[in-house]
Amino acid sequence: MPDATDPDATLMLRVKRGDRAAFEELVARYRQPVLSFVFRTLPDATEAEDLAQCVFVQVWKSAARYEPSAKFSTWLFTIARNLCLNEFRRRSRHPADSLDAPAHAGTDEPRGHSVEDRGAASPPDTLLRSELEAKVAEAVAALPENQRTALLLWQRDELAYEDIAKVLGCSLSAVKSLIHRARETLKARLKPYLLNGGWENE
Amino acid sequence: MNDTLFEALLALRQKRALTADEQSRLDGWLAAHPGDRTRWLEEIALSTALNRLPEPPVPSNFLARVWQDIEAEEKRGARASTEAGWRAWLRWPSLATQFACVVLLLATVAVVIVQGRRVRSHTQVAQSIEHIAAIASGPNVELLKDFEAISRLNQSAADVELLAAFERER
Numbered sequence: 001m002p003d004a005t006d007p008d009a010t011l012m013l014r015v016k017r018g019d020r021a022a023f024e025e026l027v028a029r030y031r032q033p034v035l036s037f038v039f040r041t042l043p044d045a046t047e048a049e050d051l052a053q054c055v056f057v058q059v060w061k062s063a064a065r066y067e068p069s070a071k072f073s074t075w076l077f078t079i080a081r082n083l084c085l086n087e088f089r090r091r092s093r094h095p096a097d098s099l100d101a102p103a104h105a106g107t108d109e110p111r112g113h114s115v116e117d118r119g120a121a122s123p124p125d126t127l128l129r130s131e132l133e134a135k136v137a138e139a140v141a142a143l144p145e146n147q148r149t150a151l152l153l154w155q156r157d158e159l160a161y162e163d164i165a166k167v168l169g170c171s172l173s174a175v176k177s178l179i180h181r182a183r184e185t186l187k188a189r190l191k192p193y194l195l196n197g198g199w200e201n202e
Numbered sequence: 203m204n205d206t207l208f209e210a211l212l213a214l215r216q217k218r219a220l221t222a223d224e225q226s227r228l229d230g231w232l233a234a235h236p237g238d239r240t241r242w243l244e245e246i247a248l249s250t251a252l253n254r255l256p257e258p259p260v261p262s263n264f265l266a267r268v269w270q271d272i273e274a275e276e277k278r279g280a281r282a283s284t285e286a287g288w289r290a291w292l293r294w295p296s297l298a299t300q301f302a303c304v305v306l307l308l309a310t311v312a313v314v315i316v317q318g319r320r321v322r323s324h325t326q327v328a329q330s331i332e333h334i335a336a337i338a339s340g341p342n343v344e345l346l347k348d349f350e351a352i353s354r355l356n357q358s359a360a361d362v363e364l365l366a367a368f369e370r371e372r
Contacts, residue, residue, distance in 0.1 A: 027268060031260050039258045048258060056268045057275060129254075136251040155252045158217070186252075187244050194247040195240070 008072035015063045023063075027056050030073070033157050034080050040152055041084040043141060051087060055080045074163040081149060081167055088145070132193050139189045146170075147182035154179050207231060208238055216249045 008029070014022035034055050039048040058079050066075070140148060146168055153159040153167060154175075164175045187194065211228050214220060220228060232239050261267070 024265060027265050031264050032257060035260055035264075036257045040255075045258050049261060049264070053264070053268050053271055057271045060268075060272050061275065132251070133254060133256060137255055140252070140255065151252070155216070155249065156255070183245075183248060186248055190248065190251070191244070194244050194251065 006068070006071050009068035012059075012063065012066055012072050012075075013068065015060070016066050023056075023060060026059070026072075030076055031056070033073075034076065037077060037080050037149075037152065037157065038084060040140065040148060041081075041145065042087060047087075051083055052080075054083055058083065070166055071163055073157070073159065074166045077153060077157070077159070077167045085145075135190060135193050136186075139186050142189075143182050143185060147178045147185070150175055150178040151182040151186075208235070212242065212245055215246060 008026060011022045011026050015026065031052065035048060035052040038051045038055070039045065042048050042051060055076070059076065062079070140152070143151070150164050150168060153164045154161070159167070161172050161175050165172050168175065168178075170178075207227065208231055211220065211224060211231070214224060215228075228242075232242065
């Protein structure tokens with residue numbers, strides 16, 4: 001039975017019966033988190049869009065087999081991660097498309113930073129913040145895939161440790177360890193930027 | 203107070219802003235343990251930085267493109283199943299079909315051989331009868347009409363005198 005606290009699972013059960021409106025509601029809710037998730041793994045905006053679309057196509061196709069045994073978001077991010085890993089494997093068989101190649105060849109722009117920050121700020125602040133965010137994005141992109149996925153699902157998508165464990169197919173303690181190691185790595189790499197970067201509290 | 207309090211407050215702060223009570227407890231902790239202030243600042247700065255990572259803009263036609271992909275997939279799926287049906291007829295037979303063909307072939311060969319033997323044996327029997335009939339053809343019935351009388355004749359002693367007379371005439 002669907003979790004009463006998870007309205008997404010209820011929506012998904014409607015999708016299972018072919019309800020297009022329910023599907024559109026789910027897409028509206030999750031297109032940004034899914035696109036962001038994919039974009040952190042495949043830092044090319046166009047490819048990330050294509051893959052994010054594939055995630056929802058897969059949701060529609062798999063709806064008949066959907067069982068609300070876990071939170072919908074857990075199921076969704078599992079699909080997203082699997083598609084990202086498939087893309088990684090495809091690229092590893094075709095090294096010309098390798099993710100190791102810079103996303104913006106010939107520029108100093110790091111991978112994963114083709115998106116502009118739309119926050120309003122004065123030009124010097126914008127410049128400083130852009131540089132800091134570029135460094136953070138670069139450091140995040142350099143993390144091992146499972147550490148990056150665990151960290152971002154926890155930090156940005158606010159999934160519980162248990163749900164992240166299901167997405168990654170590992171134990172709860174492994175998830176905590178992955179997040180801890182990811183944060184330690186980032187702190188080490190970003191130390192000068194974190195202490196002097198003007199990261200005022202939100 | 204112990205380390206657990208600091209870690210608990212840190213975990214809370216990584217997810218949300220602290221309440222006034224939590225903040226006062228943190229301030230108390232940091233006053234007593236100034237060495238933890240740097241770590242606190244680093245952790246909070248990192249969480250803030252991660253939350254501020256820019257998100258890629260979602261294209262306005264995202265949903266339309268998803269539906270387009272779904273329809274294309276469904277069309278491809280329908281076409282593929284039709285083609286697969288035809289290919290199933292045309293493709294190299296499966297193992298079961300191959301086995302069935304071999305069994306059928308062997309059975310046919312066996313039937314042909316047995317039939318051939320039967321036909322040959324019938325022909326041979328007919329030929330044998332014909333041959334035996336030719337060899338064992340009996341005397342003419344005219345010759346046998348006095349068979350009874352002849353058989354009653356006493357043939358125990360040969361007519362030596364008559365034979366001698368024949369010999370002399372020759």
